Amino acid sequence: MLRAIYPGSFDPVTFGHMDIIRRSSAITEELIxxxxxxxxxIPLFSVEERVRMLKEVTKExxxxxxxxxxxxxxxxxxxxxxxxxxxxxxxxxDFEYELQMAxxxxxxxxxxxxxxxxxxxxxxxxxSSVVREIAxxxxxxxxxxxxxxxxxxxxxxxxxxxxxxxxx
Ligand code: PNS
Numbered sequence: 001m002l003r004a005i006y007p008g009s010f011d012p013v014t015f016g017h018m019d020i021i022r023r024s025s026a027i028t029e030e031l032i033x034x035x036x037x038x039x040x041x042i043p044l045f046s047v048e049e050r051v052r053m054l055k056e057v058t059k060e061x062x063x064x065x066x067x068x069x070x071x072x073x074x075x076x077x078x079x080x081x082x083x084x085x086x087x088x089x090x091x092x093x094d095f096e097y098e099l100q101m102a103x104x105x106x107x108x109x110x111x112x113x114x115x116x117x118x119x120x121x122x123x124x125x126x127x128s129s130v131v132r133e134i135a136x137x138x139x140x141x142x143x144x145x146x147x148x149x150x151x152x153x154x155x156x157x158x159x160x161x162x163x164x165x166x167x168x
Contacts, residue, residue: 004084004115007034007073010050011043012149013057014131016123020088024117025064032080033058035068044132044156057146074108085114090124132157 006024010017010033025031033054037047045053047068054066069076077085085105087098102114119126131144135153142150 001030002028002084003030003032003080003082004028004086005032005034005073005077005080005082006086007036007069007076009036009038009041009043009128010054011045011128012050012131012145012153013054014123014126014128014145015143016088016090016119016126018057018146019120019123020086020117021058021064022061024086025061028084028086029063031061031064031086032082033064033066034073034076035066037068037070039070044160045152049152053149053152056148072108074105074112077112078109083112085112087114087116088119089116090119090126 004024006021008017021031021033035047035050035054043050051066051068058064058066067080073085077083085102087102089095089098098114098116102116105112105114126144131141131153134144135141135157141153145153
């Protein structure tokens with residue numbers, strides 16, 4: 001059984017992520033979308049919220065599972081018995097970081113391979129941080145994230161701004 005992991009922060013999930021999820025789940029028997037709970041970085045959405053959004057937008061794809069993880073990706077891969085890590089490559093600027101990560105993971109466990117999938121041209125500029133920034137300035141994010149995510153991003157940013165005002 002070819003089980004792969006597509007790991008990431010997904011803060012929030014974008015159409016670029018959806019493109020990789022769709023295409024990599026079509027060539028694997030099971031795709032586990034691993035959602036990082038990173039204690040050293042404060043995300044916009046909690047891991048539970050990110051998992052919920054991902055479950056909603058992938059509910060039609062039968063062989064996709066959304067699972068949160070903490071710690072090393074390679075340990076998570078061993079736990080869920082996945083042999084392949086899938087990462088999307090948008091442009092050459094992604095390459096150095098991705099290469100370092102793939103080579104480090106391979107050193108830690110040579111039995112687990114990283115495979116790169118080039119992101120569709122339509123999404124090569126897109127990132128979660130760009131989406132967060134556009135939303136923070138009141139811009140339209142409907143071209144970048146699924147419908148169900150738009151409202152959650154705008155509400156979260158509105159809530160954050162109210163909180164920031166209160167603490168001024
Ligand atoms: O969506 P992102 O933020 O680009 O995803 C990065 C992610 C989650 C794949 C990466 O940060 C990760 O694997 N973190 C877990 C910690 C780890 O294993 N680090 C060693 C790899 S060099």
